[in-house]
Amino acid sequence: MSTPTQPAVDPERFVLGNPSAPVTVVEFGDLECPYCRAAAPVLRRLVEESDGRVRLVWRHFPLFQVHPHALAAALAAEAAGAHGRFWELHDRLFADQEHLTDDDLRAHAVALGLDPEDLVGERAEQHADAVRADYADGLALEVPGTPTVFVDGVRFRGRIELEALRAVVDALEA
Structure with missing residues (x-):
């Protein structure tokens, strides 16, 4: 009988905020998703205005069926993360978001001072296991789409709005 194994990739490799914050918000997101783009500043404010109480963990959930550049963007983000530049x-x-082709990703790399060939093609493919692990974890958690947010392991339901998220965080600490 075999025992289940953990993903080979640290699922908390991209953390915004205090890494030891008592409340963890996990976002399963797609870098080509307009709803994720809208949620990003809300989640950033939640972390920044929490006085170190909240950290945000990004997990990839590229909806490649509807967003043709989502997977390449996820791989590029992983590659940037390997250089400590994920959040940038x-x-x-x-x-x-209108510029996510390979040529666009190369231009983004140059703007960040990274080797553009690290973010696309064969070199970016070395990060595929990390993206696959995030996606598989999302499927196991029945992530229905993006963005899907969990606050301390409980799926947040409703619109990604600052006051609603703050209320959940405050209730956890009560």
Whole structure:
């Protein structure tokens, strides 16, 4: 009988905020998703205005069936993350979602001072296991689409709005 194994990739490799914050918000997101783009500043404010109580963990859930560049963007973000630049690329891609082709990703890399060939093609493919692990974890958690947010392991339902998220965080600490 075999025992279940953990994913080979650290699921908390991209953390925004205090890594030891008592409340963890996990977002399963797609870098080509307009709803994720809209949620990004809300989630960032939640973390930044929490006085170190909240951290945000990004997990990839590229909806490649509807977003043709989502998978390439996820691989590029992983590659940027390997250089400690995940959040910078994350923010750039959301700010310029209309430009996610390989050539666009190369241009984003140059703007960040990264080797453009690290973010596309064969070199970016080395990060496929991390994206697959996130996606598989999302499927196991029955993530229905993006963005899907969990607050301390409980799926948040409803619109990604600052006051609603703050209420959930405050209730956890009560």
